[in-house]
Amino acid sequence: MHTAPAAHSTSASAAPVEPPATMRAAVLTAPGIENLRVVDVPVPRPEPGWVRIKVMAFGLNRSEYHSVTGQAGGMSYPRVLGIEASGVVDHDPDGVLAPGTQVVTMMGGMGRAFDGGYAQYVVVPRQQVIPFHSTLPWDVIGSVPETLQTAYGSLTTGLDLQPGQSLLVRGGTSALGLATAALAADMGCTVYATSRREAGLELLASRGVTALRDNGAVAQQVRRRMPEGVDAVLELVGVPTLRDSLLATAVHGVVCFSGMLSDSWTIADFYPMDWIPNGVRLTTYSGQASDLPGDELQRVLDRIEAGALDFLPVHTYPLEDIVQAQRDMAAGARTGKLVGLPWD
Structure with a gap:
């Protein structure tokens, strides 16, 4: 594992x-992992309304696996991948953000449209840049933005979800699952989370979560503990487990479909009145940088720095090892967030 330098900010006069x-x-x-290579390219120049960021760390996401x-x-x-980045402002042609300002950015077409x-x-629209202040190491900061935004x-x-309610996280050892469980527990909620592997169950238990082995019938396990079902379910595995997740949910409870770890995108022969129990609500979530309030980003970074929030295990890779990082992500070889360090 590689340790990144500490984050810092520079004064506005820098x-x-x-x-x-x-x-x-x-x-x-x-398309194809064999077509992903680390090469020399020109440093991009920002147009008005855009900002150039010196990238200190970037998180890897399932979205980029789908691109590959x-x-x-x-x-x-050709396209430089990556839907998020953390670093410092290098140049804002409009002078709105001072050089050295710590920022994160995500989504908005990054790694696909540009x-x-x-x-x-990286050069991104200023509207998708979120400033912050932290002395956390860059690898830790780099693990937060997109995962926090979605969680x-x-x-x-x-x-x-309201404080004191119950939550089931389906796909609990994914980066998003671990982060969401940590935030919900921080709210005072009762949290259950699933894993198919013994090591995953041990990790969840070590983080204060009630771990459930995902054998395809998690609803039965939930209702043995909570006969009326849980208040909320975060569905991250996707289509193969959605029906069982709905069955684990209490009347007037909510299931939110936010991930597709299974890579199954559609439901064949979906019959809502058969799939969805009476009174259970089914929603989805997919957001942008504008959906993450700056004060929430700052709050979470502050709590991590204070040791009050165990957000995610972090595994780092130098940029030159990005192909191996992609392979590890695809194979599920790491638990937690994979983070790239372009200056390592």
């Missing part, structure tokens, strides 16, 4: 430093 003419970036030239395997829409090639965060520099949005918009 002068910009001209970057080199070229940078290292992971470029996908066509050709399942993602909206792709054009070049993304698997690089030493926070799933809990609030998708589930409307």
Whole structure:
């Protein structure tokens, strides 16, 4: 595991430093892991309304696996991958964000419509940049943005989870599952989470979560503990487990579909009145940078820094090892968040 340098911010009077003419970036030239290579490319220049960020860390996401395997829409090639990045402002041509300002960015077409965060520099619209202040290591900061955005949005918009309620996380040892469980427990909720593997069950238990082995009939296990069912379910596995997740939910409870770890995207012969129990609500969540309030990002970083929130296990890779990182993500070889370090 590689340890990143500590985060820092620079005063508003700091002068910009001209970057080199070229940078290292992971470029996908066509679908297929064999077409992902780390190469030298020109450092991008921001137009008005856009900001150049020196990337200190970037999280890996299932979305990028879908891009590599050709399942993602909206792709054009060649493309620098990466739907998120954490770092410092390198240049804002409009002078709104000072050089050295710590920022995160995510979504908005990154890594698909325009070049993304698997690089030493990235240029993004200013509207999808969120400033913050932290002395956490960059690898920890890099594990937070997109995972937090989806976890926070799933809990609030998708589930409307309230303190003291009960939550089942289906796919509990994924980065998103672990983060959502941590946030829900921090709210005072009763949290159940699933894993198919013994090591996953042990990890969940070590984080104060009631771990359930996912044998396909988790609803039965839930109702032995809570006969009326849970108040909320975060569905991250996808179509193969959705029906059982609905059966685990109490009347007036909510199931939010926020992930597809199974890579199953559609439901054949879906009959709502047969699938959905009386009074159970089914929703979805998929958000953007604008859906993550800056004060929530700052709150979570502060609680991690204070040791009050165990957000995610982090596994780091130098940018040059991005192909191995992608393979590890596809194989489920790591538990928690995989983070790339472009300057390691």
